Amino acid sequence: MNCRLCGHSDLVSMVDLGATPPCERFLTRERLAEPEQTYPLHLRVCSACLLAQLPALITPEDTFTEYAYFSSFSTSWVAHAERFVAETVRRLGLGTDSYVVEAASNDGYLLSHVVRRGIRCLGIEPSANVGAAARENGVPTLTEFLGEDVGRRLRAEHGPADLVVANNVYAHVPDLLDFTAGLRALVADDGWISIEVQHLLSLVRHRQFDTIYHEHFQYYTVRSAQQALATGGLAVVDVETLPTHGGSIRLWVRPVAVAGPPSPRMSAVLAAEAEAGMHALAGHTGFGAAVAALRRQLLGFLLDAAREGRTVVGYGAPGKGNTLLNHCGIRTDLLRYTVDRNPYKHGRFTPGMRIPVLPPEQIAVDRPDYVLVLPWNLRAELTEALRYIGEWGGRLVFPIPELDVVAANPRRMRSVR
Structure with missing residues (x-):
């Protein structure tokens, strides 16, 4: 196993959780007499770039072709999405002439609030059953896996996006470099990308081992996310800390040419990571x-x-x-x-x-x-x-x-x- 970000071969164990089935493969009663395939669940960290990661033992197609998770069943999560849309519309000055794209848009729980504001939008959702639910609710949704080729095609068909949203998906992509290139292909040269992802600092500090499962291929600090996004010509300019998923970060990202200096709160989060030892191997052991x-x-x-x-x-x-x-x-x-x-x-x-x-x-x-x-x-x-x-x-x-x-x-x- 080599690091999927930098290619380094020295990966150090963080925690070995044994072998489990993929976490969303719920069984029907008829399948109870059948065997289940299990896969090792062993989180390691790259000694070179410090990206925490699982080996890609299952493919996204295995997990997301038909998916059991529908975001809209969580009242608090829908409310979180509504607040995000309202705050982002104000922050970026989005209006009816703007264009918003969401990668891994699930059942339209977030983009439905964009639709209600009359803002043109598009969801990219790989799970056919979940995407169908979004379309039934009036959210334009394509059944696709985002990568560079798909991003370029959609940019040519629909134009560049003023805002690309990638909430709780940046951990779910085994081909990290291709997905990052897809984000860059979608976003306008002066546009914004918003990424929400669980913070590795919170995972370690609060013993959140259950958030480790096969469809999460990597876990980020702000520092490792910076390195990953840089491969696509993108820079993190601001960070918000969120209570969601036991402790997440919202990364505000722009193309490098228009990024500008990082915000003070981004510097503060990086300092907190360093103080906890997360910018060295020592913070990942124990x-x-x-x-x-x-x-x-x-x-x-x-x-x-x-x-x-x-x-x-x-x-x-x-x-x-x-x-x-x-x-x-x-x-x-x-x-x-x-x-x-x-x-x-x-x-x-x-x-x-x-x-x-x-x-x-x-x-x-x-x-x-x-x-x-x-x-x-x-x-x-x-x-x-x-x-x-x-x-x-x-x-x-x-x-x-x-x-x-x-x-x-x-x-x-x-x-x-």
């Missing part, structure tokens, strides 16, 4: 031991609950949850089922551990003692949505960044462990 301790903590709680005859179910069936379930070896003896708002997943089973996925209403029917929240990054949203479990003394369990068991009641919630 993560495996921290993950092992967290795993033991969660398993100890679930085993105690089983011995006490307590019922534990899950909330959510996100990709990250399947990394957690598989690495910890959590099966139906410890987690009876999980629920999800996405009807696509109902009646299916999680990959690997084969936990049944049911509609959210099942929790009120069964009145479990504990609800393990797998999309822990939506803590505020789900704490409010699941407040009703306090009616029977139910408690919420958040597994990351450390085990937190929260007593719920209709009026207030407090940590009890």
Whole structure:
């Protein structure tokens, strides 16, 4: 395995999570008797450029041709997108004569807000089923994988984009250089690119090992993102830190010729990374031991609950949850089922551990003692949505960044462990 950014051959282990199935391959009941293919899930960092990465053991076509994740099912995520559009329209002065392109536009959760403002836009979404949902909602969407050739073709057909949005996709591309060239091909020579991606500093600091899965091919600091974008003639000029996904960065990027000097807050984030050791190999070591301790903590709680005859179910069936379930070896003896708002997943089973996925209403029917929240990054949203479990003394369990068991009641919630 060579680094996909610089080609260097010396890659150092950060954490080895064993072997798991791809995180979005939910099983139908008919497939339960069939074998599942698993792939190593071993995160390494390049000793030369410090890009943290997984080997490309599965292709984007394997993952994204039909996809189980629909962004619009998260209320807080839709609200986040709406705020982004409103703020960006003001920041860049976008109007009805502007043109916006989004790479990996999913079900149109973001571009729908662009459409409502009368701004011309186009979504590029590789998953046929998800892109179809976007078109049904009035968002122009092409079923494509972005790369340099596709970017050049779309620029020739539709013109250069004033804004290219690439939210939560820059980690999902195994051919990093080709995708970066595609971004440059799409954007106008005086245009802007906005990229949101999980911050490696937050992943390490808060033990967010479950965000490591096969469709994430790399994990970025601002510094490593700078190096990646430079390969396409692009420069990072500003950075925002965001709470999304447990800690993300929003990179504001421009073609090098018009970039100008970096902002003070970009310098501040780079300084924080350096202080945490993330600009050297030392900041990437020790993560495996921290993950092992967290795993033991969660398993100890679930085993105690089983011995006490307590019922534990899950909330959510996100990709990250399947990394957690598989690495910890959590099966139906410890987690009876999980629920999800996405009807696509109902009646299916999680990959690997084969936990049944049911509609959210099942929790009120069964009145479990504990609800393990797998999309822990939506803590505020789900704490409010699941407040009703306090009616029977139910408690919420958040597994990351450390085990937190929260007593719920209709009026207030407090940590009890």
